[in-house]
Amino acid sequence: MSSGTGTPALRKPDQILRHRLARSAGEVAGTASSPTDVRDWVYERGLVQTHEVELIAFDEMDRWAFNPDSGDLGHDTGRFFSVCGLKVETNSGPIPTWTQPIINQPEIGILGILVKEIDGVLHCLMQAKAEPGNVNGVQLSPTVQATRSNYTKAHGGASVPYLDYFRDFARHRVLADVLQSEQGSWFYRKRNRNMIVEVDEEVEVLDDFAWVTLGQLNQLLAEDDFVNMDARTVLSCMPSGFEGGNDRVGDGLASAIARSCDPFAGSMFSPAEVLSWITSRHSETQLSTELIPLHAVEHWRRTSHEIQHESGAYFSVVAVRVKTNSREVSGWTQPLIQPHGLGMVALLVKNVDGVLHALVNARVEPGYLDVVELASTVQCSPDTYTKLGMEHAQPPFLDYVLKADPRRVLFDTVLSEEGGRFYHARNRYVIVEVPEDFGGEGLPDYRWLTLHQINGLLQHSRYVNVEARSLFACLRGLR
């Protein structure tokens, strides 16, 4: 049957994109269109942007206040976000019930990277952007990071550059567009729309923006506190290019990573088994959550400057004043979440018959919309166990990671979490290769997956948590 008028021609599966992505990943030194040294460029942009942040008392904040009835901390417009209380009951983990403060931000924001082929190489338009919670001011960020308040102008500030490419993209080509969760211990059901849009047309490059290749990004992911969380989560949703890689980690591993991205290379668990395992974790986990007034949260104390757990563990809620010349508005005050201690996010990987597998953990966090998401092998704040006197409850494999032979450590970088909501929140991201006969899948909450299987899950919402997404972006970048 021939195509009728008015009917678009059928599209065939795209067999080219992965080669185009692999080509961009091969350009580790950049191109004529990208900064020769992205580190220098970001540093220079940081010098131009004044961005002073100081911790202040809650009552020094403008337009943010504690509600006299609920104790919730919110903005007088009711917009942006609020800090309220959460009551949790679960059959998972060592603590069956607790209450805690949590950020409630029911809007869906946009995190977008614009890509464009320049001289035959895909480039990503990245931004040098300061956030108040960053330890170092400016980090490499996606083209757009916009809350709904941003793009509906709740700030009363300037419009967000390049946002229209992500709001009206019918003329362009979408490579990824998926709602992904954020930290489920700090955010209640927060999701952002992770988007990658390719354009053919000319794009004006504004100050603080630059075209960067995937190869450059992959190398920069290994720099401490350099590529921000929003960029990492969007990059993790990029379809994978798997033509092989460079020799940074040795031919055996580079080949194992490439084969791990290949749908025909085989896997320890069949696709049906992986989905069944995830279904079983959802079915067997009972978790109920209820938003409660912040003043009904127990074992947390509020002082003039912070809200803190009586043990000193977990995190504090603090307030900051920001002065800047680079943002939509010239200055503001806001609350932030300040985690206590450096976190650990570690992934064990192994080469099984030439195909790399990663040990993922079905993890329960109270802020997830659907209870369980896949996390890296280890995700914890080691200090917490000490502060709570619960060293016995340390998660599996933490000790193994801490004592790993340095020659088996493929990646070890401290990266920052979202500086717009978290103050100096940093995790040590580690990838350790283990021998092929290493077990792990005997534990019901752990399974070995290939990168192809993980990439497939990343196309959908609510499968892979934000810390694991960061680490998978780094793992793919190892090639």
Add this chain to the structure above:
Amino acid sequence: MSSGTGTPALRKPDQILRHRLARSAGEVAGTASSPTDVRDWVYERGLVQTHEVELIAFDEMDRWAFNPDSGDLGHDTGRFFSVCGLKVETNSGPIPTWTQPIINQPEIGILGILVKEIDGVLHCLMQAKAEPGNVNGVQLSPTVQATRSNYTKAHGGASVPYLDYFRDFARHRVLADVLQSEQGSWFYRKRNRNMIVEVDEEVEVLDDFAWVTLGQLNQLLAEDDFVNMDARTVLSCMPSGFEGGNDRVGDGLASAIARSCDPFAGSMFSPAEVLSWITSRHSETQLSTELIPLHAVEHWRRTSHEIQHESGAYFSVVAVRVKTNSREVSGWTQPLIQPHGLGMVALLVKNVDGVLHALVNARVEPGYLDVVELASTVQCSPDTYTKLGMEHAQPPFLDYVLKADPRRVLFDTVLSEEGGRFYHARNRYVIVEVPEDFGGEGLPDYRWLTLHQINGLLQHSRYVNVEARSLFACLRGLR
């Protein structure tokens, strides 16, 4: 690298299963191992099972009562389910806010079909099972349909036959295992685990059970009120066999269905575009729901025998007494939801360059965990618009379906919804073929998808609603 000890060999993608499924779908007359006439067999089983159902007053129910404080209707154990109130606010649809009664059943049940190859042909173990809400007593049902109350023995009755195959299936082969939603207008966040498990071992066939081929099931789906909802939803999650089909619907359409299941046949919208469209529907729909006491629901009236909307539209909550000799217990009373009027669930399909596409609708229902799921082109209760005086608000394409040329109607069967919760709930399921130049995708909530794309979404939770799943099971059965 060779496989280490203790490491399972890598599994390659299964290229055989679709041929095995196609072989079973080809056995439309059954085999030596299946009943020659499944209709006769189900009818005979119905004669053996006494199953009397009568509508009673609420205060005639045993152990079910209205809570004096909340007005919620529940069981004195707190188990099974309850009928409570829901408050809805949304930017979608003609009514921005309302309250309604809804079934709250936060447990995850199991709907399972056991399959086994007999004489080289896959067979499904089906059950002839009566449910109190069925218009005709016994219908063809999955091997297992068990609520958590069932399998933890809240009934105090007999254990559920074959349940162990679905609770401990590591020795067997899982073909599908996915949490799927149920009616989002009547259930609050209800999900069941839809499972298909293949066994090699001998299986004792109990009374009321029989091995049936996919070909037989496909033909039986076209019988009014014959294959029950639970069987249909599980069948929809079966991976697809696409070797071509029989000649029931003409070679052109059979071929278009087979090609529509083929991942390499092409599609009007790329996979990334389909996922992006779904993401956009989630991002742009605002819907908030809150469980409220049943007595706080407005515009609904409770009499001795029912709870009904003052317009007579929507549904009633009623009570029944059941006497039976075939169930886990000999008799019981319970509430049921009784919808008003025959529903319409219709799918428009078209042949685009030899590949069948179906027009799906991103639909908002308040009971969905995540606001939007894909529905068939039309899903409504036509009487509702008359009773509410809202004929102008009839959904798109309803009129087209009602006036369709009978020669273009590929499927037209009345099927029952779950008889364990719904009383005489029946929908007319219709599939209509439209010309290739028929539009539809210009409406933001509608897109044309191939069966391969829909089959992919059916492997995951929360993409395709229960009415559409029924219709896709029927559509694949047309071959």
